[in-house]
Amino acid sequence: MSKRDTTIGHAVAAATCTLLGTAAPALAEDEAARWDFDTALLYYGEDNDRVRDLSASILARRDFDDDRYLNLDLTVDSLTGASPSGAIAMDGPQTFTSPSGNDVYETAAGQVPLDDTFLDTRFALDVGWTQPFARLYTMTAGLGFSTEYDYTHLGANLGVTRDFNRRNTTVSAAVAYAQEDIDPVGGTPLPLALMQDVGDDSSKAGTDTKDVLDLLLGVTQVIGPSTVLRVNYSYSDSSGYLTDPYKILSVVDPVTGDTIERAPASGALGPTGVYRYEARPDSRRKQGLYAEVKHDFTGKVLGVSYRFGTDDWGIDSHTLDARLRWPIGEFNYVEPHLRYYTQNAADFYRFSLLDGDPLPSFASADARLADLDGVTLGLKYGHRTVSGSEWNARVELYQQSGNVPGGQLIGNQSRRAVFPDLDAVIVQIGYRFKL
Amino acid sequence: MAATSRSVDLAREDGFWVSRFRAMAGPCEVLIETLDATEARVVAERVADCAWRIEDKYSRYRRGNVVDEINTADGRVITVDEETAKLLDFAATLHDLSDGLFDVTSGVLCRAWTFDGGTRVPTQAEIDVLLPLVGWDKVQWSRPKLRLLPGMQLDFGGIGKEYAVDQAVQLARNICGRAALVNFGGDLAVSRSRADGRPWRVGIEDSAVRARAASRVLELRHGALATSGDTHRFVLADGTRYSHILDPRSGWPVRDAPRSVTVAAATCTQAGMLTTLAVLVGNDAERFLEAESVPHWVLRH
Numbered sequence: 136m137s138k139r140d141t142t143i144g145h146a147v148a149a150a151t152c153t154l155l156g157t158a159a160p161a162l163a164e165d166e167a168a169r170w171d172f173d174t175a176l177l178y179y180g181e182d183n184d185r186v187r188d189l190s191a192s193i194l195a196r197r198d199f200d201d202d203r204y205l206n207l208d209l210t211v212d213s214l215t216g217a218s219p220s221g222a223i224a225m226d227g228p229q230t231f232t233s234p235s236g237n238d239v240y241e242t243a244a245g246q247v248p249l250d251d252t253f254l255d256t257r258f259a260l261d262v263g264w265t266q267p268f269a270r271l272y273t274m275t276a277g278l279g280f281s282t283e284y285d286y287t288h289l290g291a292n293l294g295v296t297r298d299f300n301r302r303n304t305t306v307s308a309a310v311a312y313a314q315e316d317i318d319p320v321g322g323t324p325l326p327l328a329l330m331q332d333v334g335d336d337s338s339k340a341g342t343d344t345k346d347v348l349d350l351l352l353g354v355t356q357v358i359g360p361s362t363v364l365r366v367n368y369s370y371s372d373s374s375g376y377l378t379d380p381y382k383i384l385s386v387v388d389p390v391t392g393d394t395i396e397r398a399p400a401s402g403a404l405g406p407t408g409v410y411r412y413e414a415r416p417d418s419r420r421k422q423g424l425y426a427e428v429k430h431d432f433t434g435k436v437l438g439v440s441y442r443f444g445t446d447d448w449g450i451d452s453h454t455l456d457a458r459l460r461w462p463i464g465e466f467n468y469v470e471p472h473l474r475y476y477t478q479n480a481a482d483f484y485r486f487s488l489l490d491g492d493p494l495p496s497f498a499s500a501d502a503r504l505a506d507l508d509g510v511t512l513g514l515k516y517g518h519r520t521v522s523g524s525e526w527n528a529r530v531e532l533y534q535q536s537g538n539v540p541g542g543q544l545i546g547n548q549s550r551r552a553v554f555p556d557l558d559a560v561i562v563q564i565g566y567r568f569k570l
Numbered sequence: 571m572a573a574t575s576r577s578v579d580l581a582r583e584d585g586f587w588v589s590r591f592r593a594m595a596g597p598c599e600v601l602i603e604t605l606d607a608t609e610a611r612v613v614a615e616r617v618a619d620c621a622w623r624i625e626d627k628y629s630r631y632r633r634g635n636v637v638d639e640i641n642t643a644d645g646r647v648i649t650v651d652e653e654t655a656k657l658l659d660f661a662a663t664l665h666d667l668s669d670g671l672f673d674v675t676s677g678v679l680c681r682a683w684t685f686d687g688g689t690r691v692p693t694q695a696e697i698d699v700l701l702p703l704v705g706w707d708k709v710q711w712s713r714p715k716l717r718l719l720p721g722m723q724l725d726f727g728g729i730g731k732e733y734a735v736d737q738a739v740q741l742a743r744n745i746c747g748r749a750a751l752v753n754f755g756g757d758l759a760v761s762r763s764r765a766d767g768r769p770w771r772v773g774i775e776d777s778a779v780r781a782r783a784a785s786r787v788l789e790l791r792h793g794a795l796a797t798s799g800d801t802h803r804f805v806l807a808d809g810t811r812y813s814h815i816l817d818p819r820s821g822w823p824v825r826d827a828p829r830s831v832t833v834a835a836a837t838c839t840q841a842g843m844l845t846t847l848a849v850l851v852g853n854d855a856e857r858f859l860e861a862e863s864v865p866h867w868v869l870r871h
Contacts, residue, residue, distance in 0.1 A: 144864060
């Protein structure tokens with residue numbers, strides 16, 4: 136070329152842009168997006184003015200070179216509303232000393248008693264670091280901190296994954312340890328102590344702690360071009376203060392099933408019935424087996440999972456979950472979701488305590504430790520933008536019903552409200568983007 | 571290639587979904603950095619459709635396509651579609667920029683040369699017969715009307731594959747937020763940098779290098795790579811190795827052409843043009859690429 140003295144690269148680039156109909160792309164060396172954000176705003180609301188939770192979360196991932204990531208997960212929750220205290224409904228109104236010990240609250244006749252002093256803001260931060268440490272090995276280490284009014288959690292975790300079989304098989308193992316400080320409003324009640332009048336703190340101690348050790352073993356296997364299987368085994372060992380300091384049991388007449396009445400000391404405010412604070416064992420060992428299959432039916436992805444959980448409190452649980460991601464065009468998808476959960480009651484679950492019987496070692500009337508079934512039905516819609524960001528919105532309805540184990544309902548109890556069935560709605564809006 | 575072999579294989583390999591298919595007389599692959607098989611399949615199928623569409627439209631071995639229409643026009647004026655017009659504008663620009671070295675009408679010279687590793691070298695008389703049919707300056711191109719002299723042939727072989735890579739990678743970028751690498755027989759481009767910011771690692775196809783059990787692995791974060799060379803196609807006669815790169819002005823292979831040239835550029839078409847021109851300037855390939863200040867790898871011997 137006689138024009139060799141003058142370079143033609145720019146002219147070739149310009150001609151190429153005309154041909155391809157694109158703006159001249161720069162050959163920048165290091166403009167890669169480094170931050171990945173996954174943000175969500177979630178509302179959870181139970182019917183009849185029970186628990187409401189508004190939570191905002193930001194999951195951020197910073198990518199460093201050589202497969203190293205920093206993960207930051209920040210969540211702020213605001214909980215309001217009332218939750219069942221564990222006491223039973225009565226034909227007349229009932230008065231309770233509030234957890235603080237400074238006041239009383241009333242429950243109307245025929246209503247399941249709710250503790251409506253429930254109000255809290257939770258702040259949680261998790262920091263994690265992931266990096267390869269040998270060929271095919273990746274390790275993750277993390278620290279977690281969360282705090283709310285009566286509770287502080289501090290945790291650490293360490294995990295290792297190894298790829299096999301041309302990265303079609305991944306085996307992972309993780310261990311996590313957490314310590315939690317519990318400082319309930321008004322102090323931790325003594326096990327099965329009687330609820331006292333306002334101003335009498337003889338049933339309360341100070342603060343307490345618990346330790347939780349979690350182990351997880353998992354295998355992820357790519358079975359074919361369209362199918363991935365994941366199997367996990369989990370083991371969790373909690374020890375320390377595992378009782379819910381705000382839950383109580385009604386002490387009832389063994390024949391009528393009615394709460395034994397009492398009167399506050401003269402001039403004092405206090406409970407109108409006999410109630411005892413609950414007591415749970417100071418250790419709990421849980422095991423879980425989880426299996427999930429995801430299959431791609433040429434465009435539509437079905438994910439089905441099953442989890443079996445069992446623990447030494449006598450609770451066995453089964454969870455069946457199915458989601459189907461259905462693309463609509465190239466940028467949108469809908470994802471119906473169905474989940475079914477069932478568990479049986481803990482060994483020490485008691486609907487009420489019988490007056491005159493010797494006190495058991497452990498007892499709780501917490502509905503979450505009873506027989507219960509829950510069904511979740513949901514739909515998610517997602518829209519992906521050309522730049523790779525994603526908007527999504529999810530609406531789910533949750534319905535839970537509980538049963539008192541056979542023989543625990545006495546006399547009048549069976550004609551009154553036992554467990555209010557729970558209906559809840561979950562609405563979530565999410566946005567994922569890169570910077 | 572028969573239409574029946576047009577299928578896309580999708581497999582999970584080394585953390586990517588990898589799709590393989592054949593197009594433009596060679597193996598093609600797409601690497602998609604996602605766990606989502608659905609997403610991978612959508613990208614893979616659209617990219618393959620794109621390659622096959624361009625192959626069908628611009629292969630000079632197909633009957634009934636626009637190239638066939640042009641090459642059988644026998645001196646008549648042909649009105650071409652917008653995409654073909656853009657390619658012809660591009661060919662005209664490159665012909666001008668390269669002082670006639672890059673020429674989409676040089677394909678008829680292959681009637682004299684058969685680069686099958688054999689030993690037959692044509693006579694000058696055989697070449698002289700063909701030269702009047704070679705030269706973009708003999709073409710009447712007034713968008714969108716094209717007129718070739720009777721007997722002239724148009725061949726987009728020097729642009730088509732790189733153009734297809736750029737079209738395919740643009741498509742992948744539009745339909746998928748994930749990083750993807752499109753590789754059509756060694757000419758390749760990436761849709762975006764990988765999620766973790768690491769570069770794509772690309773081995774350059776080169777039999778001579780492979781024979782030495784070494785490999786040239788390049789790191790690519792953005793843009794494209796194209797490779798030209800006579801690695802596989804040559805004539806060996808009287809101890810002289812004639813490359814398949816013909817100088818359209820003389821009808822003879824370019825002397826001292828590098829065995830292979832690889833260039834990195836923002837687009838595959840751009841990289842492809844620079845590699846083609848570098849090979850065409852023969853002995854001056856390195857100097858040419860240095861002057862253009864593009865990342866390049868030249869292999870001789």
